[in-house]
Every structure is written in structure tokens, then in C-alpha cells.
Amino acid sequence: MTLNRKGKTVRNLAFCVLLGVLLHALMGFPPCTVRAMCRQFQASRLLAGEIEPLHVRHERYGYSGDWVYRVRTFILAKSGETYASFLYSRNLLQNEIDYHYTPKIEQNALCAAWNGTIYAAGPFAEADSAILEIEAELRNRDKVLKSKTFTIAGERLENEVFGFPYSLDMLGGGLSGWAPEDLPDELSLYNIARLWYGDYWDEDGGHGIRHADLPCVLTLYDGSGRELERYDLSIDNYEIFFS
Structure with a gap:
């Protein structure tokens, strides 16, 4: 049986669909x-x-x-x-x-970061605004050498989600070999998440970065500025600098 032009088109489309299904199954x-x-x-x-x-x-x-x-x-x-x-x-x-x-x-609630935004998700429908405070600490074993708190105003993204943007500007390589305690105090959250938690082990400046949970306090407010609720959360420093 010889197919006309319309029949050939239908046949070819059916073949493409079947091929797509087979590829989808194989993957x-x-x-x-x-x-x-x-x-x-x-x-x-x-x-x-x-x-x-x-x-x-x-x-x-x-x-x-x-x-x-x-x-x-x-x-x-x-x-x-x-x-x-x-x-x-x-x-x-x-x-x-x-x-x-x-x-x-x-x-109950979650704090997560990806690619320049810290997200807070939870039962936040009644809140009109939110503030997130993130605390970073530079430690030498059990001794705290420095600490810094970052306060970021949130933007409502969804009914149960606020977003807190932060800069992804990375410092040049000139500071990568410094001892963490000698670094400038005016570092951004992104750079502190990398440089305060680095473990240096060779003379060429090679280093690894250890995981650390940064405490976060999320405060919710209503339209009049009255505090509604606070959440004690945490975020891994890798989430902040790795995207």
C-alpha cells in the first residue's frame, strides 16, 4: 500500500513520538x-x-x-x-x-541559599515583611577571634517564601593567601563564608574550606511593624558561596 503525502506525514510523526518515548525510557x-x-x-x-x-x-x-x-x-x-x-x-x-x-x-521552617539569594520558607502567610540576621564566627579551635552579624531585609517571593539577596562579588586572589584573622573586617557575607572557614595546608596557598552552620534568626513583622514571630534557623556556609 502506497501512502499519500498526508499518510507519510502521520507515519513520520508517529515514528518521532515512538523514538522520543524510547529515548526517554532508556534515560x-x-x-x-x-x-x-x-x-x-x-x-x-x-x-x-x-x-x-x-x-x-x-x-x-x-x-x-x-x-x-x-x-x-x-x-x-x-x-x-x-x-x-x-x-x-x-x-x-x-x-x-x-x-x-x-x-x-x-x-516547620527552612533556610537555604542558592546563587545570591537566601530563601526562608515556612508558614509565613500572615507576615508582611521579614528580617534575617546571619552570624559568622572566625574561630581558632574553640576560641572566637572575630564575629560579624549580617542583617538583610527580605522580599516576599511567594505566600510562604521570603528572599534575602546578597552580593556574589568575589575578592581578588590577592587576599586568598592571607591568614583569616588578618583579613579586612569589611568583607561581604559571600567572602566571609569562603575565607573565614578556610583550612590552609601548603606554602603555595592551596586550601580547603570546611563546612560550618551559620546561625540565622528570622523575624517576621505585620503591616504595622509589630513583631509576629522569630525562628532560629541555620545555613551552611557552602550554600552561600557555592552556586
């Missing part, structure tokens, strides 16, 4: 939508109840030699009173959890 059925990413994350973490996205941020990026942009999707989600943050990375048909960002799961 392990990567999630194509934000809700599918949430369901996959929920299953991988054995979270009870339905998980729903609260805030989503997409960002295109590429490496040298790439001929197509990759897309990272940062998601804040909620399941009951459990809040989570996680990152997906998509390259063409492949889309999977990006473990360069460590997923976070917290009860």
Missing part, C-alpha cells in the same frame, strides 16, 4: 515538569504526603565547549509541615538531581 524516565521533579525527589527521600512546589527558579548555564545551554532548576517545596530545597540540572533530555547542591529537609 530512566527523567522528570519533565517541576511537579514531576518534586514527585521524584519525594520518592527518593521517602517523604510522606503530597509534595507541592512553593518557589521555582530556572537558570541557564554552560561550560566551555558546550554547544547547547544546560538548565538548572532550584526548587523550594512543601509536604505537610516539612519544607525542602533541592536542585535539578537538565542537559537536553537528561534531567536529574544536581548533588553539587546538597538537598535540605527541615520541619
Whole structure:
């Protein structure tokens, strides 16, 4: 039987659809939508109840030699009173959890940072504004050499999410070899998260950065400026400088 032009078009379209389904299956059925990413994350973490996205941020990026942009999707989600943050990375048909960002799961409220913004998620619907205070400490073993508190005003992003922006400007390499206690006091949060927590081990300036939880105090206010509630949270310094 000879197909006419319309029949050939339908046949070719059906073949393309079948090929796409087969490729999708061979890649392990990567999630194509934000809700599918949430369901996959929920299953991988054995979270009870339905998980729903609260805030989503997409960002295109590429490496040298790439001929197509990759897309990272940062998601804040909620399941009951459990809040989570996680990152997906998509390259063409492949889309999977990006473990360069460590997923976070917290009860009642969550503080997480990614790429220039600290996010606070929780039951904040009645709040009109929010202030976040982050405390960093420079320690020599058990001794505190310096401390600094950063106060950032929040911007409502969603009904249950506030965002607190911070600068991603990195200091030049001239300071990377300094002893942390000799660094200037006027460092930004981004640079303190790197330089105050560095462990130097060789004469060439090579160093590693240790993980540390920075205490955060989130204060919510109503429209008249009256304080509603305070939350004691924390954030890993790696979240602040690694994006």
C-alpha cells in the first residue's frame, strides 16, 4: 500500500513520538515538569504526603565547549509541615538531581541559599515583611577571634517564601593567601563564608574550606511593624558561596 503525502506525514510523526518515548525510557524516565521533579525527589527521600512546589527558579548555564545551554532548576517545596530545597540540572533530555547542591529537609521552617539569594520558607502567610540576621564566627579551635552579624531585609517571593539577596562579588586572589584573622573586617557575607572557614595546608596557598552552620534568626513583622514571630534557623556556609 502506497501512502499519500498526508499518510507519510502521520507515519513520520508517529515514528518521532515512538523514538522520543524510547529515548526517554532508556534515560530512566527523567522528570519533565517541576511537579514531576518534586514527585521524584519525594520518592527518593521517602517523604510522606503530597509534595507541592512553593518557589521555582530556572537558570541557564554552560561550560566551555558546550554547544547547547544546560538548565538548572532550584526548587523550594512543601509536604505537610516539612519544607525542602533541592536542585535539578537538565542537559537536553537528561534531567536529574544536581548533588553539587546538597538537598535540605527541615520541619516547620527552612533556610537555604542558592546563587545570591537566601530563601526562608515556612508558614509565613500572615507576615508582611521579614528580617534575617546571619552570624559568622572566625574561630581558632574553640576560641572566637572575630564575629560579624549580617542583617538583610527580605522580599516576599511567594505566600510562604521570603528572599534575602546578597552580593556574589568575589575578592581578588590577592587576599586568598592571607591568614583569616588578618583579613579586612569589611568583607561581604559571600567572602566571609569562603575565607573565614578556610583550612590552609601548603606554602603555595592551596586550601580547603570546611563546612560550618551559620546561625540565622528570622523575624517576621505585620503591616504595622509589630513583631509576629522569630525562628532560629541555620545555613551552611557552602550554600552561600557555592552556586
